[in-house]
Structure formats: C-alpha cells, structure tokens
Amino acid sequence: MSEGEPGEQISPDGKWRWDGHNWVPHEHASASPAPGSPYGQPQQPFGQYPSAPYGAFNPPQKSNTTRNVLLILGLVGLLMLGGCAALVGLAVNEVDNTVAEITANDDAPGGVDNPLTIEEGKAFDVYGFEYREGWSVESDESGRATAVGLKFENQRESIDKASVVVKLLRNNELLATVKCHSESAEVGQVVPLKCYGEDAMPTAYDEITIADSY
Template sequence: MSDTSNPGGTGSPGPGYYSDPSGVMRWWDGTQWTDRVQSGGPPPPAPQPPKKSHTLRNVVLVLVALCVLAIGGCFAFLGVAANEVNEAIETADAEDAAPGGPDNPLTITEGQPFEVSGFQYAPGWSVTEDALGYAQVEGLKVTNTRDDKDGAIVEIKFMNGSEVVALVDCTTEQIPVGQTTSLNCFGGDEFPAEYDRITINDTF
C-alpha cells in the first residue's frame, strides 16, 4: 500500500496500529501504511493455565482416611479380643483351681454324694475289684446343673499318702442341662491292697 498520509497529520509517529484515512486500524511502520490491519473484535483472551486436577489427591486422602479408620478399628477389636481372652483365661484358671478341678482333686467318700463344678454326683456308688483284679467304680451317676450341655471326663484316684496307687477314668456323653446319666468307668490298675483316700478331678 503506497498511501503515505501521515497518521494523525503531525510528525511521523513510531510504528504501531493507527486509524488510516478510511478509518481502519492499520499498521504504520513509521514511514508508511502496510497491509496489516487489526481485526475489529476485542483482543483474544489470554490463555488460562490448565486447571489442576485434584482427583488423585482426593483419592489418596480417602484411602488414608480409610486406613486410619481400619487401623483404629483393628486396635479396638484387638483390645476387646485381648480383654475377652484374659477373662477366659481367668475363668479357666479359677475352674482348674476349684475343688475337683484338674489342679485341685476333691477327696470323696465311697457311696456319698458330691459336686464338682456344677455336676451333681448321686449317692450309692461303690469301688470294686473286677474279674481281672483291676480297680473299678460302679453305679456312679451325675446330673448336669451347669448352664449348658456338657460332658464329664474325670479321674478317680486311689491314694496312699501322696502316691496314686490306682487310677480309674470315667466319662459320659454330652449331658443336656438337668439330665442325669451314668458314667462309664474303666481302669487298668490292680485294686490296691492299701489306700487311705479316694479323690476325683476333671481331666481338663
């Protein structure tokens, strides 16, 4: 474009966009008009920086929160479980130490009733020598007065001082609460020539 009309009609301005004689914003290179024109619309918006995605961060935070809850729940569960285990051990120790428990044999008298941890043993039982000369217990019956169905597994010992001179094992099937049943007793020791007492204790 060769029109050299000076923009604004005064001294030669520096290069830039000016309104040419036709009213179009055109580039003035400092000496003459060029073919470069400025579009009439507003300048394009400056590019915006891409928005950061927080999806990964949010997922990580959720996972961390779940882990914290899970660990807290595990500790709570372990605390409850440990407490229950301790209570069970204390209960078992108390039962073992009770009269007739595994750790505390109960002295009994032939033919007389007795009780071991909620099992009521009836009177009328006897100790005998069977056909092979072994010690035997006959007519021993028990009633379950415990809270639940259970079975008896006991040891009846013939004692001479601190020595076990004969041992008879007696068992039952699982006995419903309130039911009476006979014990099955069997021994493999010879009937002792001398003993000073008879004891009974739960096997376990």
C-alpha cells in the same frame, strides 16, 4: 501500547488486539504496515509472538486430584486399621472371657487344682454336680482299677458334662488312676459316667480323690 475501544489492548502497530488469552488480528487495523514490520505484523524480537500485557497471563491452576485421591486412600486405610484393631480387641476380650469361665472353678473342691477326697460308695458334690451314692472301685476284666456305678445329677445353671480323674492313694502315694467322662446332662438330669483304668488294681489303698480334668 495503543488503546482501541474502552478496555481493549492494541499492539503498537494497531494490527493486533489482546482478547484476554491470545493476540488476535485487529479488524480495524490500518492496511499500511508499521515501520520496521515488513509483513504488516507487529515487529517482535527473534520472531516471537507478541507477549501478553503485564498481568494478563494467568498460569494454569495445578490439579489437586492426585493429592485428594491419596488423602482419601490414606483415610480409608486408617479406618480399616482402626476396624481391624477393634475386631482384634473384641476377639481377645472374648477369648479372655471364655478362659475365665473355664478356669473359674479350678480351685474349688473337686476342681482341676484342688482334688476332693471322697469315700467309696458315699454321695458327694462337685460345685453343682451331685454324685449319687452306691458307686464302688473295682478291678475290671484286665485287672485294672476302675469306678463302677458313678453318676451325678446336674444342678448347675446350664447343660454340662463331666470329665474327671479318680485316684487311689496310700500314704499319699499315687497307686492307680481312673479316668471318667459323661454325656452332656441337662439341668436336673442324672447321667452316668463311663470309666476306664490305666493301672493295676492295688491290693490296698487309704484315700480316693476326684478332680476335674480338661
């Protein structure tokens, strides 16, 4: 390998100069061909172009675009999964809280799981619903048992409505069931219940109970 100007790399026959990327004709090359080079070009085995000097060839850098895109997509996917999991967790927690509120008084006197024994015509209270006196159990026009004049004052903390089951029993045997419900009552408002019976009015009974129903 011959040297031209300082820093230049010249082919042995002086015809070619390495520009850092390719072999290009050397402008100051001698007009006479080098021995063994019939066309005035540096002789190369098997017709190959002159090879780059050792260490001069820089292989192309591999692109990381695909890898970066995949990493970004993976990160977005994880964030979405995390967001969905958080939303699901919030929804489950909200459902749990709602269920807890609905079932909080199930065991209270007059709750779903704890029927309250009441006396016909007398006032009574079911955790904030103050039922007024003067009600009665009677037979409707079809001969079925029903409750007449049943109404309450809402003393709970918020607007609410009643949905209850009144039962007539004798010696702890269920004889008749009466279902009652009301419109929504504002706090402090007195609201009547509408009742209808499912069973014939018994000739005698010794106990009346009331309990919430869903």
